[in-house]
Amino acid sequence: MNIIEKLRDIVGERASASPAERLCYSSDASQVRGTPDCVVRPLSTAEVSSVVELAAAEGVPVTARGAGTGLAGGAVPLRGGIVLDLSGMDRIVELDLSNLAVVVEPGVVQARLNERLRPRGFFFPPDPGSAAFCTIGGLIANNGSGMRSVKYGTTRNYVLDLEVVLADGSVVRTGSRTLKAAAGYDLTRLFIGSEGTLGIITQAVLRVAPLPKARRLVIAAFDSAEEAGRTVAATFAAGIVPSACEILDRTTVAVLRRCDPTLRLPDGDVLLFEVDGSEGAAAEAAAEIAALSSTTAASVAVVAGAEEMEEIWAARRLVGAAISRLDPAKSRIYVGEDVGVPIKEIPALIREVSEISDRFGIPAMKYGHIGDGNLHVALFIDVLDDGEWARLAGAADAIHRAAIRLGGTVSSEHGIGAARSEYMNEQLGSSALSVMRAIKGALDPRGIMNPGKLGLDDGPSPGGYG
Amino acid sequence: MIEMRREVEDSRSGTETKTETKETKVETAEISIDPRTIELCVRCGTCRSVCPAFEVLGWESKNTRGRVMVAKALGEGLAPDASVLDSLNTCTTCGICAAKCPAGANPPAIVQSARMGLVSQGVMTEAQAGFRTRIAESGNTFGEGGDRLGWLSDPDREGLKESSDLVYFVGCLDSYRYPEVAKKTFDLLKRFGATLLPEEVCCGSPLIRTGSDAGKFVDRNLRQIKMIGAKTVITGCAGCYSTLKKDYPPEFEVVSVPEFLAEHLAELDLRRLDLTVTYHDPCHLGRGSGIFDPPREVIKAICRLEEMRSNRQDARCCGGGGGVRAGYPDLSLEIAKLRLQDVPAGVDAIVSCCPLCIRNLSDASSEVEVIDLVDLVERAIVPP
Ligand SMILES: Cc1cc2nc3c(=O)[nH]c(=O)nc-3n(C[C@H](O)[C@H](O)[C@H](O)COP(=O)(O)OP(=O)(O)OC[C@H]3O[C@@H](n4cnc5c(N)ncnc54)[C@H](O)[C@@H]3O)c2cc1C
Ligand code: SF4
Ligand code: SF4
Numbered sequence: 001m002n003i004i005e006k007l008r009d010i011v012g013e014r015a016s017a018s019p020a021e022r023l024c025y026s027s028d029a030s031q032v033r034g035t036p037d038c039v040v041r042p043l044s045t046a047e048v049s050s051v052v053e054l055a056a057a058e059g060v061p062v063t064a065r066g067a068g069t070g071l072a073g074g075a076v077p078l079r080g081g082i083v084l085d086l087s088g089m090d091r092i093v094e095l096d097l098s099n100l101a102v103v104v105e106p107g108v109v110q111a112r113l114n115e116r117l118r119p120r121g122f123f124f125p126p127d128p129g130s131a132a133f134c135t136i137g138g139l140i141a142n143n144g145s146g147m148r149s150v151k152y153g154t155t156r157n158y159v160l161d162l163e164v165v166l167a168d169g170s171v172v173r174t175g176s177r178t179l180k181a182a183a184g185y186d187l188t189r190l191f192i193g194s195e196g197t198l199g200i201i202t203q204a205v206l207r208v209a210p211l212p213k214a215r216r217l218v219i220a221a222f223d224s225a226e227e228a229g230r231t232v233a234a235t236f237a238a239g240i241v242p243s244a245c246e247i248l249d250r251t252t253v254a255v256l257r258r259c260d261p262t263l264r265l266p267d268g269d270v271l272l273f274e275v276d277g278s279e280g281a282a283a284e285a286a287a288e289i290a291a292l293s294s295t296t297a298a299s300v301a302v303v304a305g306a307e308e309m310e311e312i313w314a315a316r317r318l319v320g321a322a323i324s325r326l327d328p329a330k331s332r333i334y335v336g337e338d339v340g341v342p343i344k345e346i347p348a349l350i351r352e353v354s355e356i357s358d359r360f361g362i363p364a365m366k367y368g369h370i371g372d373g374n375l376h377v378a379l380f381i382d383v384l385d386d387g388e389w390a391r392l393a394g395a396a397d398a399i400h401r402a403a404i405r406l407g408g409t410v411s412s413e414h415g416i417g418a419a420r421s422e423y424m425n426e427q428l429g430s431s432a433l434s435v436m437r438a439i440k441g442a443l444d445p446r447g448i449m450n451p452g453k454l455g456l457d458d459g460p461s462p463g464g465y466g
Numbered sequence: 467m468i469e470m471r472r473e474v475e476d477s478r479s480g481t482e483t484k485t486e487t488k489e490t491k492v493e494t495a496e497i498s499i500d501p502r503t504i505e506l507c508v509r510c511g512t513c514r515s516v517c518p519a520f521e522v523l524g525w526e527s528k529n530t531r532g533r534v535m536v537a538k539a540l541g542e543g544l545a546p547d548a549s550v551l552d553s554l555n556t557c558t559t560c561g562i563c564a565a566k567c568p569a570g571a572n573p574p575a576i577v578q579s580a581r582m583g584l585v586s587q588g589v590m591t592e593a594q595a596g597f598r599t600r601i602a603e604s605g606n607t608f609g610e611g612g613d614r615l616g617w618l619s620d621p622d623r624e625g626l627k628e629s630s631d632l633v634y635f636v637g638c639l640d641s642y643r644y645p646e647v648a649k650k651t652f653d654l655l656k657r658f659g660a661t662l663l664p665e666e667v668c669c670g671s672p673l674i675r676t677g678s679d680a681g682k683f684v685d686r687n688l689r690q691i692k693m694i695g696a697k698t699v700i701t702g703c704a705g706c707y708s709t710l711k712k713d714y715p716p717e718f719e720v721v722s723v724p725e726f727l728a729e730h731l732a733e734l735d736l737r738r739l740d741l742t743v744t745y746h747d748p749c750h751l752g753r754g755s756g757i758f759d760p761p762r763e764v765i766k767a768i769c770r771l772e773e774m775r776s777n778r779q780d781a782r783c784c785g786g787g788g789g790v791r792a793g794y795p796d797l798s799l800e801i802a803k804l805r806l807q808d809v810p811a812g813v814d815a816i817v818s819c820c821p822l823c824i825r826n827l828s829d830a831s832s833e834v835e836v837i838d839l840v841d842l843v844e845r846a847i848v849p850p
Contacts, residue, residue: 016525018549024526024535029509041524068526069511088524109515133515321508321569328570331505383505 003058004038007082010050014041014088025065025083030334032073032418034452036063036083043088045163045171045202052200053169055082055448063450064196066107066138069130071334072417074142074195078452084200086137092116093203101160101177102208106137106201113206122208125152128413129317137201142415143193147244147313148274150371152209154413156192163203164191167444177205190439195415196450198443212276215243216286217303217312220293221268225249225354225366228269229347231296232370235273236343240288244274245371246316249350252365252378256315259322263315264308266299271370272312319367323380330363330380335419336396340374341408352402353377360395362388374412401426416454424455499537499579506571507534513563513573518783519556519790522800527553530563530573537580546589554580555591556797558790559675560749560783574788581677593793594676601683605667606638614666617645622652632660633696635687635710637703638668639821647821650844651702651723658730660700663690671705674713676789684714691718700726702840704748704820705787708755722751724819724839728760731767736846741769741814743842746805746827747781748820761819761839768846775808782808784818786826802830809834817842 007015017038026035037060042048055062061081068075077083090107097120104113110131113124126139127146138144140162145154161175174187191198222228228247235242248256248270257263271293275285286302294300303309321332341349350366353375357364368376377399381388400410400423410416410423425433433455440447440456451457513530514520520529527536527549536553540546559574567573585594600609614636615623634655640648652662667687670680691699701707702723711720727734745765751757758778765771776782785791785801805827809816816836818824828836 016549018527019544019547020527020532020536020549020553021525023539023544024532024553027509027535029511039525067511067514068509069514085524085526111515130511133511318568321510324506324508325568325570328502328506331508331569334508384501 003054003060003082006054007038007040007051010054011040011042011047014043015039025068025085026076028065028068028070028073028075030071030073030076030417030419032076032078034073034076034078034418035080036077037080039083039085041085041088045165048084048086048165048200048202049169049171051082051084052165052167056168056446059446059448061448061451062200064137064141064200066135066141067109067130067133069134070138070142070417071337071414072411072419074415074417074450074453075138076418078418081448086200086202087135089202090135095120096177097122097208099177100207100209102206104136104204104206106135106140106204108136110134110136110139117208118211121211123211124158124206124208125149126155126158129320136204136206140192140201140204141195143413145369145413147246147316147369149413150245150369151241151243151276156189158207159188159192159204160207161205162188162191162201164199164201166199167446167449171202172199175205193415195417195453197440197453197456198449200449212243212282214279214282215274215276215306215309216282217309218271218273218275218286218289218293218300219266219303219312220271220273220290220297220300221266222271222297223268225269225350226347227296228271229350229370231271231293232346233344234296235289235292236371238288238292240275240285240292242273242285242289242371243276244272245369246272247367247370247375248272248316248319249366251363252319252367255322255326255365256319258326260315263311264303265312266301268298271297272316274309316367319365320376320378323365323378329382331383332378332380333383333392335392336379336399337376338374338411338414339377339399339403339408340372340412341403341406343371343373345406345408346370346373346375349375349403349406349408352406353399356395356398356402360391360398362391362395364395369412372412373408418453421453421455498583499541499576501541503572503576503579504534504538504541506569507531507567507573508569509535510568512566512568516562516566518560518562518785518801518804519558519797521804522797523556528556530557533557533577533580534571534573537576540580540583546584551584551589551591554584555594555676555789555793557788558749558783558785558801559788561753562749562780562783565753565779577788578675578677583677585677590677591793593789594678596792597672597676597789598678601668601673605683606642607668607672608638608642610642612642614641615662617641617648618652618662619649622656626664627659627661629695630659630661631695631697632658633691633694633699634660634662635669635699635701635706636662636666637701637706637821639703639825641666643825644821644838647702647838647840650840654734654840654843655700655726657733661694661696663687663694665690669706669709670713671709672789672792674709675705675787680709680713688714688717702819702838703822704751704754705822708750711755722755722757722760722819724751724761724764725757727839727843728763731764734843735848736768736843737848739769739842739846742772742812743769743815743817744772744774744810744813745777746774746784746816746818746823746836747778748818748823749781749783749787751819752781753779761817764839764843765817768842772810772813774810777808784823784826785830786822791822791826798826799830802826806831806834815842
């Protein structure tokens with residue numbers, strides 16, 4: 001009996017090896033490619049466990065996949081084998097709000113969870129730009145985060161307990177439902193950010209937070225992105241912690257305004273500071289930031305209307321791919337898009353990225369979570385021009401190396417996957433990487449869990465561009 | 467590799483369609499779609515959250531992004547087996563993905579081009595082939611042999627004007643499945659001088675949507691429209707509206723029944739009814755053509771309107787379009803059931819302006835009646 005038949009014995013029609021499925025599961029939102037031999041859509045922990053047990057027995061790689069919105073090829077089966085599409089395990093199992101906890105399956109989409117929580121006055125804070133379509137499992141496996149992580153932290157701060165299927169098919173629970181626990185190694189955190197290389201997350205107990213009563217948005221425009229960067233550093237030095245702190249460089253602002261001419265954004269390099277809390281606290285913090293920015297900014301405005309704030313955030317969330325709306329011959333390619341540096345190095349990073357963009361002749365929009373040092377660089381090219389692909393790869397590499405040189409990271413939230421695995425040694429150093437490899441070897445001795453990722457094993461690293 | 471029907475068809479300019487069905491094996495199908503339109507998709511996955519077929523089926527190949535990948539791969543030599551055809555043909559062409567796509571891609575247009583590329587090489591599903599055969603043989607999507615104007619009363623038939631500024635284009639569905647709606651619509655429109663095409667045939671929508679050429683039918687209708695001298699063609703079907711507007715030469719104005727009724731509200735002399743209804747925006751009329759307000763104006767002139775949970779630009783699909791009702795009836799019904807979850811509690815009826823939506827939603831709805839806007843108007847007309 002071949003593997004697809006054995007998989008059908010476990011999940012019935014929810015296993016496929018059809019050409020269309022093998023093609024459609026061969027990529028995520030990155031440029032990494034790898035074709036699975038078959039795809040399985042399990043609906044329960046028991047099914048996941050049986051599939052992994054089978055894979056272990058046959059020595060077949062297993063790659064977990066949520067919504068496939070990852071930007072590093074994490075969900076791409078580099079060495080073939082089985083893709084486990086967990087997006088069908090999408091039940092919100094329990095809202096346990098008196099314990100500030102919810103229990104979810106990994107396929108729950110972030111926004112669906114927040115739709116359920118909002119009427120109850122709570123929210124799950126990690127808010128990636130992909131919130132409307134990425135899964136909680138993917139967020140946990142990538143330690144994803146978003147605009148509000150500057151105040152609320154990343155997914156890591158909201159996971160209390162996980163149910164994980166290990167590489168031999170056995171099932172473990174990693175934590176407890178308590179908000180604090182001091183009981184040995186923190187296995188929960190071990191699996192957060194592990195990108196499917198240690199086990200398959202089949203259930204998560206998440207901590208949620210009460211929704212703030214009020215929000216304000218301060219919009220400040222600057223003559224240069226470096227000036228904006230310095231203002232962010234000064235704001236933090238003054239002891240103010242905004243709930244979001246985003247930069248949109250002048251190219252990004254121009255793109256947004258051309259997409260939606262009614263959008264009220266000033267000219268220049270723009271900072272968006274959001275503050276939240278009680279009415280009084282939000283208003284006071286907004287006034288403080290406005291006063292502080294006005295010494296360096298060309299213009300400062302405070303927005304209090306919920307609708308206008310949401311319009312600006314919605315435009316911000318979609319900016320990544322919007323360039324094609326202005327010029328259909330240009331596409332945004334997600335490479336070198338997620339670097340991060342210590343906050344005080346932000347002006348230097350911005351300067352270097354501009355220089356790299358000029359040097360390689362690849363236009364760049366710079367935007368992102370400047371408040372936590374995370375700069376998204378949107379490089380865009382004509383995808384039908386091979387020469388532009390080559391220069392793009394050069395520019396992305398230079399951006400990654402610049403971030404490492406400035407004491408930063410090649411990825412702040414999108415993960416390493418296959419797209420950035422070649423930088424792991426340089427960023428972490430060989431001793432830290434050896435510890436990671438030892439952990440990997442202990443939990444997955446046969447190397448079947450998402451092989452080829454995180455720089456943990458030798459062999460083909462990036463799937464290549466294009 | 468699957469067995470498929472291969473048909474040989476003449477081009478748009480040709481006269482009769484020669485349908486020569488023979489079994490064939492297709493290894494690869496080269497299709498050419500402007501790579502720019504495909505490359506616009508950056509595979510971000512935004513459309514996963516809105517594609518109705520995907521919500522039911524759950525496989526990547528059955529969502530927007532997957533279909534774009536399949537269309538691209540066909541151009542690079544992917545063999546069009548059953549899984550490929552199912553990927554492309556489970557799209558209802560509802561267009562909500564295009565409305566949400568941050569990169570400005572137009573996936574239903576890509577799907578339609580891919581279907582067309584395959585069909586032109588004889589690669590198609592039974593359902594696609596069925597449309598071609600039935601419409602070629604009978605001039606309507608059902609293969610009905612009967613009189614298309616069977617619903618018309620004898621005096622009306624005799625009194626039909628041979629020339630007029632205004633023509634009512636009935637469409638296959640109302641002609642054969644909802645003749646009473648056709649009659650009610652014509653009763654309203656003839657007050658304003660409307661006439662009918664003497665030999666109306668299918669507008670071509672089902673053919674175009676499923677990848678076939680409709681030139682012959684476009685020509686036949688167009689010839690009659692010109693003969694009558696009509697400046698305005700009015701239709702009560704969202705599919706016909708979209709096709710007449712976008713796939714016919716722009717030689718006449720196309721007006722939907724709800725637009726016409728809203729425009730002439732004052733002349734209709736309607737009384738108010740003690741009802742609460744909700745309104746389903748047909749994809750091709752609402753999102754596809756921007757007609758959101760006129761049906762609502764008419765409803766509000768008659769009774770209370772409570773919106774569906776998703777409405778206007780965000781309205782979810784009924785599941786009937788794009789050949790899905792014919793090709794994948796179970797999927798179509800499941801999508802309709804999802805749409806019914808948007809209906810507010812306690813309404814007396816679901817009103818819509820497209821017989822295909824009405825039919826699909828009715829099949830899935832056991833509780834609430836699904837009616838045409840014209841049915842509602844007729845109930846509100848003060849008898850003379
Ligand atoms: C337009 C756009 C905007 C984005 N914005 C942000 C942003 O602001 N912040 C951010 O952090 N990310 C962002 N991302 C990246 C992406 O959405 C996140 O990385 C997200 O967490 C991935 O979730 P997913 O469900 O798509 O996971 P996938 O891409 O399917 O998988 C991601 C990784 O998680 C692993 N995985 C998935 N599910 C499981 C599981 N149940 N058990 C074990 N491993 C699993 C996979 O193997 C893979 O390594 C953005 C992406 C796009 C396209
Ligand atoms: S939303 Fe647009 S760009 Fe994103 S995957 Fe869908 S079609 Fe492609
Ligand atoms: S047009 Fe509708 S059914 Fe087709 S891919 Fe887009 S969202 Fe899905």
